[in-house]
Amino acid sequence: MSRASSPARPAARAPVFMVPFNRDPNFLGRSTTLDAIDERFKTQPAVALAGLGGIGKTQIAIEYAYLYRDRHSDAQVFWVYASDPVRFEESYHHIARRMAFPGWDEPDADSLQLVYDGLSSDEVGKWLFILDNADDESLFHGRRTGASSAPSTKTYARYIPKSQQSSVLITTRDRRVGERLSGRQRPIDVSVMTPAESIELLRSKMVEEDWDEDDAMKLVAELNHLPLAITQAAAFISENCLTVAEYLETLFAGDEDAKELLSEHLEDPRREIDTENSVMRTWKLSFDQISKNAPRAADILSIVAVLDYHSVPVYLLRKEKETETGFRTALGALQAFSLLTATRGKDAVCKTHRLVAMAGQRWLEARGTLNHWQGEAVKLLAAAFPGPGKQKYAEWPLYEAMVPHTTLALGYEFEDADVQLEAARLMVAVSLYHMSRGRYEKALDYCHRSLEIRQSLLPADDVMTIDSIQTLGEALLHCGELNQAAAMLRRAVAGREKTLGAEHPDTMESCSDLTITLLELDDLDAAEVTALRALNGRKGVLGEDDPDTLVSLNIHCMVLHRKGKLEEAGAQYAETLRRREEMIGEEHPDTIITRNNYSRYLYDTGDLEGARTMLDRVLAGEAKVLGSEGYDIQVSLSTSALLQAARGDIAGADQQLRKVLKIREKLLGGTHPSTIFTLQMLADLHSSSSPDVAQRSHRMICEREKKNGGQKASALLRAGLLFD
Structure with missing residues (x-):
């Protein structure tokens, strides 16, 4: 040389x-x-x-x-x-x-x-x-x-x-x-084009009479300002005599239509003759290269393609016992090909574009492995999402980050029994989290699906089947389907007694939830029996200071309150609140629930000042932890209105109740029992001071009750009490 x-x-x-x-x-x-x-x-x-x-x-x-x-x-x-x-x-x-x-x-x-x-x-x-x-x-x-x-x-x-x-x-x-x-x-x-460059490129490839500026802006944005995608779209529009709007309509119709559009081959004299001149096929070359040279990177790409591409938590992609060097090298390969970006730090996420995700799915389809990786996504999420008894309030942000991925993964269909069972496990875990955030309808759907899967694949007395029965009972309770909830929870108690034993913590959980259902049904004597059974059982097995024991203590307070045993209830509320503040913190949702119930007790016993002070803390905590429209804050606002009315502030009470009414009409509809209950509170508020307002409210109540068959709001809602 x-x-x-x-x-x-x-x-x-x-x-x-x-x-x-x-x-x-x-x-x-x-x-x-x-x-x-x-x-x-x-x-x-x-x-x-x-x-x-x-x-x-x-x-x-x-x-x-x-x-x-x-x-x-x-x-x-x-x-x-x-x-x-x-x-x-x-x-x-x-x-x-x-x-x-x-x-x-x-x-x-x-x-x-x-x-x-x-x-x-x-x-x-x-x-x-x-x-x-x-x-x-x-x-x-x-x-x-x-x-x-x-x-x-x-x-x-x-x-x-x-x-x-x-x-x-x-x-x-x-x-x-x-x-x-x-x-x-x-x-x-080399990054994507600027919006101005993208528009200029698209315009240069099209007939002026077919041009529409607004549609063009939408199209180049949807194509992520990618030159090849824009050129390919322009060629398809021209060759098929379409308008930009018509192309957009097909692109938005669904991922399958978009994949077909973006797989169309484009003859381009400024690219190699043998080069694939479509977005999907161009990226296939990158995927093939990665698969050949970096199999672990290809695995990560495959998982990202079947999850929600907007933001995939990095911790989800790590394999157990995988070295940091090996993982970072694989992730680096994908970033080197510009197929995804990864942030750094504790909450690091991977992101890619919709087009890349679709191309990845098409690549997996061609290899015959799409359903396999969809199943792997379900398994990965099921392993990462804590199940019954393991979810922690401090980790809510982690669970929330997984929700978009669980929604997508649980929409896939599987024939493999093992994957179906993993999906059922994930459904239970996600439904419990949704219930903790007040998303009861979403939880109910997952609970029904989980039980259907497990009943079809497992024995009736299998622990997993009973878990699904239990969780469905909880969801039905939260959704106000009280008789169905009671039936499910009685099945759960009986099933767990037989399978796990009468004193097992899971059996006590079912007793605890059954107690709440009985309270809602106004069966106070039966509720007291199951409440004491759960409380004493948990004390004996778990100890006085276990969080689940405090749940039962809080429920027993509610039973005493509802039965009019106010002196005993007051002492137990104070003790429960003190212990929860010490053990799980003053701002924990469970602590806030006890504080709400205690404030309602103070109102019921005439201590308006004490109730007001405590309820202010409740409202501040609920807004911070649960948002401004959750069930808990609706109950607390209603109690706040009662306090204001009792102190003569009719205008302030009216304002609070109308806020609750607006939330309930939005979330539940105008004829829901909870909505009608709020209307009744407004009517009662104005019965003496503004008869015309009260009269209008009563007319609305009558009309709405006719439509809902005269159903009543839940007993605990009427009492202003919350349960955890």
Whole structure:
């Protein structure tokens, strides 16, 4: 490889310009990137352009080649197809022939060595060497990141020529390859077009009479300002005589329609003849490359494709016992291909675009593994989402971050029994969390589905089946389906007694929930029996200070309160509140529930000032922890209105009740018993001070009760009490 032996180009030879594409007369934007290339070449001989497939790297390289020729009329410009060994060596052979390097036409000529030696001579003069689609690390460096992959026989990086007057421009999907080929210099990241550039590109490809500015803005935004996607959309619109609005309608119709649109092949004279010129097929090449060289990265990509692509918590993607280095290397491979971004820190998330996620799904479909990865997503989420008795208030933000992913994953269909059972386990866990946040209807749906799955696949007395019965009972209770709730919870008590034993903590949980249901049904004597059974059972098995024991203590307070045993109830409320504040904190939702009930007790016993002070803390805590429209805050606001009325502030009470009425009409509807109960409170408030208001309220009550069959609001709601 001696440079001294390399022959110089004859002086009379015209400069070689080997760019296989015509210049695009409508090349738009990218001036910042072109300027950056010029600036980099002032200090480094090799510059890499890195970015997502279809982002426009090759188009920029073509434009730069023509600009380079315009500026340097005596310079040589060479183009090398760097996507695979065959194309790479063919390109070198053509260069050796065009440059007439001695020996190029000999049967055993080594074109790689000839071009390296020939162009590395300073006597050749100034030249630009473009390596297009240099994506495969193993092609250039003889190794792959995947442990099972065999090294390639040649390391092509050693044949990239260099001289004092040389400039090498590299385009690559893999930022790491670009960095290595440019001498460890950071690549220029080619990002999506600006909105203005995207609109200009779309307009240049369309007939003016079909143009609509608003629809165009929507389209380029939906296509993430990706040049290939925009060009592909414009071609489809033109070829099929559509308007932009009609194309948008199909794109928004559903993911399957969008996948079909974005899989349409586009003939483009400025891309390689054998290159897939559609968004889906272009990215398939990236996915295949990653699968070959970085199998763990491909696994992460597969999971992200079937989860909610907007924001996937990084901790969900980590395998148990996986090393930090191995995980970060795999994640780095995907970021190097610009397929996703990852934030840092405790709450780190991965994000990708809808188009990438859809392309990933299409890729998995083609490989026959889509349903497998959907099942893996369910298993992953089921393992990460704590089930009954394990959810903690402090971890609510973690659970909330998983909710979009559980919603998506639980919408998939599976034939495999093991995956169905994992889905049922996840449904129970998610429904419990939804109930803690007041999303009772969502919880109820998951509970029904979970029980259906487990009853079809497991024995009736299986612990998992009974768990689903128990959780469904809780959901029915929260939704006001009290008779059904009682039936389910009695089944849960009986099933757990038989399977687990009469004193098992899970049996006591079922007794506790049955107590609440009996209170709602106004069966106070039966409620007292089950309340004491749960309380004494938990004290004996779990101890006085266990959180579940305090749940039963709080429920027993409510029973005493409802039965009129006020002195005993007051002492027990005070004790329960003190212990909860000490053990789980003053702002924990369970503590706030006890504080609400205690404030209601104080109101019922005539201590208006004490009730007011305590209720102010309740309202502040509920707004902070549960939001401004939850069930708990509706109850507390109603009690607040009673307090204001008792102190003569009719206007303030009216304002509070109307706030509650607005929330209930919005969330429950106008004929729901809880909504009608609020109307009744308004009527009672104005019965003496504003008879006309009271009369109107009564008329509305009568009309709405006719529609709902005269159902009453729940007993605990009427009493202003909350349960946990």
